[in-house]
Amino acid sequence: xxxxxxxxxxxxxxxxxxxxxxxxxxxxxxxxxxxxxxxxxxxxxxxxxxxxxxxxxxxxxxxxxxxxxxxxxxxxxxxxxxxxxxxxxxxxxxxxxxxxxxxxxxxxxxxxxxxxxxxxxxxxxxxxxxxxxxxxxxxxxxxxxxxxxxxxxxxxxxxxxxxxxxxxxxxxxxxxxxxxxxxxxxxxxxxxxxxxxxxxxxxxxxxxxxxxxxxxxxxxxxxxxxxxxxxxxxxxxxxx
Amino acid sequence: xxxxxxxxxxxxxxxxxxxxxxxxxxxxxxxxxxxxxxxxxxxxxxxxxxxxxxxxxxxxxxxxxxxxxxxxxxxxxxxxxxxxxxxxxxxxxxxxxxxxxxxxxxxxxxxxxxxxxxxxxxxxxxxxxxxxxxxxxxxxxxxxxxxxxxxxxxxxxxxxxxxxxxxxxxxxxxxxxxxxxxxxxxxxxxxxxxxxxxxxxxxxxxxxxxxxxxxxxxxxxxxxxxxxxxxxxxxxxxxxxxxxxxxxxxxxxxxxxxxxxxxxxxxxxx
Ligand SMILES: Nc1ncnc2c1ncn2[C@@H]1O[C@H](COP(=O)(O)OP(=O)(O)O)[C@@H](O)[C@H]1O
Ligand SMILES: [Mg+2]
Numbered sequence: 001x002x003x004x005x006x007x008x009x010x011x012x013x014x015x016x017x018x019x020x021x022x023x024x025x026x027x028x029x030x031x032x033x034x035x036x037x038x039x040x041x042x043x044x045x046x047x048x049x050x051x052x053x054x055x056x057x058x059x060x061x062x063x064x065x066x067x068x069x070x071x072x073x074x075x076x077x078x079x080x081x082x083x084x085x086x087x088x089x090x091x092x093x094x095x096x097x098x099x100x101x102x103x104x105x106x107x108x109x110x111x112x113x114x115x116x117x118x119x120x121x122x123x124x125x126x127x128x129x130x131x132x133x134x135x136x137x138x139x140x141x142x143x144x145x146x147x148x149x150x151x152x153x154x155x156x157x158x159x160x161x162x163x164x165x166x167x168x169x170x171x172x173x174x175x176x177x178x179x180x181x182x183x184x185x186x187x188x189x190x191x192x193x194x195x196x197x198x199x200x201x202x203x204x205x206x207x208x209x210x211x212x213x214x215x216x217x218x219x220x221x222x223x224x225x226x227x228x229x230x231x232x233x234x235x236x237x238x239x240x
Numbered sequence: 241x242x243x244x245x246x247x248x249x250x251x252x253x254x255x256x257x258x259x260x261x262x263x264x265x266x267x268x269x270x271x272x273x274x275x276x277x278x279x280x281x282x283x284x285x286x287x288x289x290x291x292x293x294x295x296x297x298x299x300x301x302x303x304x305x306x307x308x309x310x311x312x313x314x315x316x317x318x319x320x321x322x323x324x325x326x327x328x329x330x331x332x333x334x335x336x337x338x339x340x341x342x343x344x345x346x347x348x349x350x351x352x353x354x355x356x357x358x359x360x361x362x363x364x365x366x367x368x369x370x371x372x373x374x375x376x377x378x379x380x381x382x383x384x385x386x387x388x389x390x391x392x393x394x395x396x397x398x399x400x401x402x403x404x405x406x407x408x409x410x411x412x413x414x415x416x417x418x419x420x421x422x423x424x425x426x427x428x429x430x431x432x433x434x435x436x437x438x439x440x441x442x443x444x445x446x447x448x449x450x451x452x453x454x455x456x457x458x459x460x461x462x463x464x465x466x467x468x469x470x471x472x473x474x475x476x477x478x479x480x481x482x483x484x485x486x487x488x489x490x491x492x493x494x495x496x497x498x499x500x501x502x503x504x505x506x507x508x509x510x
Contacts, residue, residue: 138333140329140331140333141333141335143295143298143300143329144327144329144333145346145350146299146300146322147298147299147300147322147323147325147327148323148327148346148347148350148351148398149322149323149324149350149351150350154350158335158346158349158350159335162335162337165337237337238337238378239336239337239378239379239380
């Protein structure tokens with residue numbers, strides 16, 4: 001309720017200052033102007049939004065799967081940690097966006113390069129949180145399961161995975177927003193469609209209402225995705 | 241060469257067991273022998289190596305080389321006992337995402353038992369553990385005493401000849417504790433397992449045990465093994481009987497001596 005009130009207040013303030021100070025649209029267009037722009041461009045924004053969402057979702061799914069799988073391998077085969085961790089840390093020490101020129105070069109300016117970039121970004125986030133979750137498990141609980149004759153796989157499935165769920169879910173929640181940001185930024189660097197591409201085109205054409213329209217659509221998608229994962233998280237991790 | 245299993249040999253036998261953690265010697269020259277069906281209680285000053293003893297018998301920690309460990313009349317490494325001894329650690333360690341029934345059948349599930357069958361069996365055992373109607377509750381919804389009973393049920397359902405219980409009632413209030421003690425004896429008389437039971441409560445040790453082992457201060461070893469020849473079933477008033485008091489006096493004297501030793505040695509170190 002308070003959140004809704006806050007949002008309404010911000011919109012009113014925004015609308016009031018944009019109109020009251022008669023700001024030019026390259027500084028700050030009024031909210032009503034942006035909403036009008038969204039309506040006018042609804043077909044483009046819809047297809048652009050669909051492309052971006054598809055890239056983000058596919059990359060998100062792949063990244064999550066790879067992140068959890070890699071953390072699982074390191075946990076089951078402790079000797080593999082010394083081989084994998086330095087490589088992961090070296091790759092991760094540079095912001096993901098720095099890899100985008102290379103990825104664009106290798107995978108072209110179509111959808112696949114965006115998916116690869118999102119996969120990378122989401123993969124690191126989820127990998128690190130999953131690994132932290134697996135490592136955090138109480139040693140005494142591991143010992144209890146071992147005393148029942150459980151092997152590594154059984155301990156992972158019955159103990160480490162559920163115990164790591166809160167941290168994995170937190171990583172996945174952060175990764176929702178990141179997946180959209182990375183998809184859009186990569187689109188801005190080279191694409192044939194998508195919200196990032198629309199933003200880039202609008203900037204070139206000095207159409208700031210359209211820039212804002214695309215940003216609004218992107219935040220709406222991002223918030224919905226974040227909210228959905230948060231909702232699933234609360235359903236799945238009921239014991240907290 | 242496999243040694244023959246002989247009916248008169250004890251279920252568990254330890255000879256001259258040592259265990260060192262880095263610079264700390266937790267256990268030195270520990271020997272004990274537990275015949276099948278006996279209820280043995282272990283008391284001793286805290287930090288004397290009681291849990292370390294259990295970790296070795298449960299197969300979780302290997303003793304230092306030199307000692308000998310025999311289970312069912314056969315010499316063995318500690319790790320060979322994994323999955324063969326029913327172990328209840330000091331904390332209940334219930335899994336918060338499993339309800340009462342699924343926590344209770346955890347060990348059976350790990351052994352590969354059919355989940356449905358295991359659940360049905362656990363469900364039938366609920367009344368005996370005072371958990372009727374709580375099968376679908378989660379650990380955070382239970383009181384300390386109930387959590388402990390779920391952990392005990394998990395231990396009982398993992399049907400092994402030897403049960404290791406590490407201070408199962410340590411965190412309970414005095415009243416709940418005495419109810420749980422009588423209840424445990426009742427369950428034990430019906431299921432007849434061999435039990436090793438750690439406690440820091442001398443009354444509890446005598447009330448439950450066929451034999452009380454008093455451990456020395458660290459490094460731990462058995463200082464005194466005292467049979468408790470009191471008839472079963474044991475009534476609650478037993479703790480005020482002269483026989484009981486006589487045993488208690490002897491045990492307290494032994495513990496006192498050990499506590500003084502550890503107090504003096506830590507005093508000297510400080
Ligand atoms: N895994 C371990 N690593 C290092 N020291 C340990 C470990 N387990 C136990 N110890 C030490 O061994 C001694 C005996 O501990 P423990 O067996 O837990 O005593 P208690 O009789 O209270 O159960 C203590 O000094 C403890 O600090
Ligand atoms: Mg202990």
